[in-house]
Amino acid sequence: GIVAANREIDLPTALQISKIFLEIVIAPSFSKEALEVLTKKKNLRLLQLPNVAKPCPDAKDMKKVLGGLLIQEIDSQLLNEDDLEAVTKAAPTKELMEELKFAWKIVKHCKSNAIAITANKTTLGCGIGQVNRIWAVKQAIEHSGGYEKTKGAVLASDAFFPFPDCVEEAYKAGIAAIIQPGGSVRDQESIDACDRYGIAMVFTKMRHFKH
Known part of the structure; x- marks a missing residue:
């Protein structure tokens, strides 16, 4: 390792x-x-590596593709806390908000479709590189040790929920709060599902979507 x-x-x-x-x-x-x-x-x-923690604004991300090379800017975006919006009836506590911000840092570096579940500033499990978001949610729960191990934890998604099924699965796992970009035409369905289950959800208004 x-x-x-x-x-x-x-x-x-x-x-x-x-x-x-x-x-x-x-x-x-x-x-x-x-x-x-x-x-x-x-x-x-x-x-x-003395400079390992310092940002490299001019660095490029390179991927091999058939017949060429894809070169793009590295995702160096930082979360703007002024953009955070609690969109559910249940608002996250100060402690939950700090945990959500930590989870957002983790999911940023996971390959999309990506989900991160954290508790006590510790990563419990991640769902990485899945072809749809609900599979990523289920994988993250499994890697966290199962549905009994995630009660009270928070969940971060690197891109929006296309359907409320992700919220349904989060509820089964006892997730207390969710952070995600928002921006789906079905956002309200996910918000309604959170309200139904008493889950706090925060929109960041930015996505990572690492590939």
Whole structure:
């Protein structure tokens, strides 16, 4: 496996890393104590990238396509909190809103169609690269440990819900709040479903849609 960090790897982190099998650890820096622990692990490669956490506005994303190369700008958009809109009768608490913003960061980096489920600022499971959104929801729930493990968690979708079936599945999983871009011609159906089940839903008015 691979672990990437956006801050220095210190001794407590190194001790936790040393307990599992990894092949690569990437970080801006490693403390002296962390290096003493990690360099003892056989076949573990440590990569120090000082600028790993800094944005690269001129960077490009490249994908191979038949007969050519697709070059596009990297999705470096940041969430504008002024654009967040609670569209349901139930408004998220301050704590839920912070959790929703965390989940939105996670789903940004998942391949679309993407769903992320989080709780306590921890990723429980993701549904990634599915051909429709409801499959991504079901996969995220499964990867979270099943319907009994997601009660009270939040769900983020990288693009809008085309149908209210995603809300129906979220309700079965005990999801407390949802964050998604909005913009579907059937938005109201998803809003009505959330109101029916007492789920708070927030629109970001932006999507990620990584491919």
